[in-house]
Amino acid sequence: MTFASFASVGPLLPHDLFAASGRYAGSLCWTLGRPMPFAAQWMENRFAPWAASILEDWAAGAFDAHEAVVFARADDNAQRLYYYVCELRRRGVIAGGPEPLVFDSAQGPRASSLARTTQAVRGLAERLGVDDAALEAGIVATNSARPMLAAQPATSPTCLLIGTPPPDRALHDAIERQGWHADGAALADTWRDPGAAVDESTGDPGGAIARQIHTSVIGNRAFADRAAALRARLTATGAKAAVLWYSEDEEAEVWHLPDLRRVLDAAGVPALALTRRLWGPDPDAADRIGTFLKEIGT
């Protein structure tokens, strides 16, 4: 069975495969700062609020236009949400709606993890009815689009936004109101990020996509040297300030906060750390960012 339209939840998904299908409708959206009575019945408070929003809307039929949704194993919220949706469908609490699928990427630094990811790519391609020829075409098309997704050169001093990808661009706006350029992905950006270029004309397009995902630096489960990546980012952007923002439910990236602060200190880049922040409107964070950047001056 193939699906006339499908969407996704989470980062580190095979966007080249999605492009090859011609039926990808993009990531599911979320709306915060509203009552979510259905999700509150079933979902614990340590989940990111975007997960509750998606569950709430799923139950209300808001995603019924899709025939399937692919959840990322690469994100703990997304993969647990997958099991919750499956169970609530099984119990009949959620009626109908898209079929939940999971993309089981593995990023452990061993051949067995790469093999698992390869198996996941090929399995999903089969579910989506995408053969190798179409997959190769999807890689070529996505590779050609990748440069257009790259950040544009900044025309004002750059302030890095590091940590939990925020749910919207309010923090970016707070930075930019002070005359700075905000460099950092929001959550939706990470979900649609296709990652680095995928090798073309390998004769094994599924394997090529799997290799790109296995070594990706995107997401909480990447085996990447965050400190080295930050040093490279400082060099590439010439950033003069950094805001480190971590949500209350953050369980992964926050473990690198001390390391990243040391990198910034060593580089002489002033930093503002905001931890345990709630999702949704955060005027206090915007105020503190404003004060911080004013003190530095542009």
Added chain:
Amino acid sequence: MSTETGPKETGQRSRKMLASTAAANAYQKQFGLDLKRRVVDDGEPFAIVQADTPHELFHAMDVPIITNQWWSAYISAKQLSGRYFEVMAAHGYPENACKYCSLGLACTLANDPASAPWGGLPKPAVLVARMTCDCIQHVFGQWAEALGTEFFPMEAPAWEHKDPRWFAHSRDQWQDVYDVDRIALMVAEMRDLIALLEKRTGKRFDEAKFQHLMEQINVQEGHIWQAAQAIGTARPCPVSIAEQMPNTMIPQWHRGSDWAVAHAKRFRDEVFERIDAGLGASTNEKIRLMWIGAGVWHDPGFYQALEETLGAVFVWSMYMPFAGPQYIRDLQGRPMEALASRICGMNEVLHLPPWMNGWMVSEAERCGIDAAVMLMPPDNRLSQSGNKITARSLEDAGVPVLVIDADMVDAKTWDHDTMVAMVRNFLSERGLA
């Protein structure tokens, strides 16, 4: 998962009735001394591992292991958790970072041999963890770096075959229940781990010894499962969970050893004797309670606080009945695959639907449970996960559920009297007491 029951920050001692319990605690105390001698005094190569990793490989190779959860509980029992949380904050980690996983890292970062248990841990040969939540690879990666050694991460792959009655088939149909592909992945990882251990420790993995170990574990867990089944049907409950836990967990740390097999049998026999004699954990059993969550190691007396006054007896926690469906395996000539099937769902079946709720509803029915008390740790998505669906499933099955917001290793969030009063009020409100 310590079994020490000395005075705690806010807790009370648990009351022990079984000779088996004293024997298990004595063995574990001596084991702790021996382990310290081997890894600290003699400098023998050892590993730090998560509870849901294949300990069997280490046992078969006679490589000492320190389990992170055991070490965390040991630190907690020494009343050092508060100090180590402060150390983490001083190192720049937010206070809400996962406490259950990181106490060992905190102990290492504190770098204070004078106050650390055993003077702190020496450099292990390797750290091993399954990546069941997003924090683990980061905690273990940094811990390995701080100790100057290697982290061996094991995947926790997605599980698409979702059988709510997994526990009914897991002994003999494990390749269907746990997915052939997931089992194959873990077998490949275990082969890599064995190669690493052989290189790092100079010891060899003996397939015959491993096969024997797996057979012995089946015998051991069979004894525990027999006792669990008897406890489920006996009235009154012969043994509180305060004694079920050490008599299950301590042998399980040493699973497959001659002592562990013998102790499991001794415990089972003592349970049978108490049932035959009509002896109960309480002389006044009226309400049978289920405890859902990790043990509250800093207040073991909590579980027995209402036994005599209300006749409310905690007769079920996950540790003992887990022995049957999650440990016992028909080996089918493939012990490595059988082991993989034991490990690759160990965490998932306790924290994700449909496995968690499917099993617990079945267990509540098997054990005649009147009400359940569920731990909801505030800072840990993995430990919270599946709780609300399970609570609803139990309520739908006629089992009232009280949810307690508290952390299993952080005594600061726990007050014995308050928690006991909460349970008492809940039982009263639900018409059970």
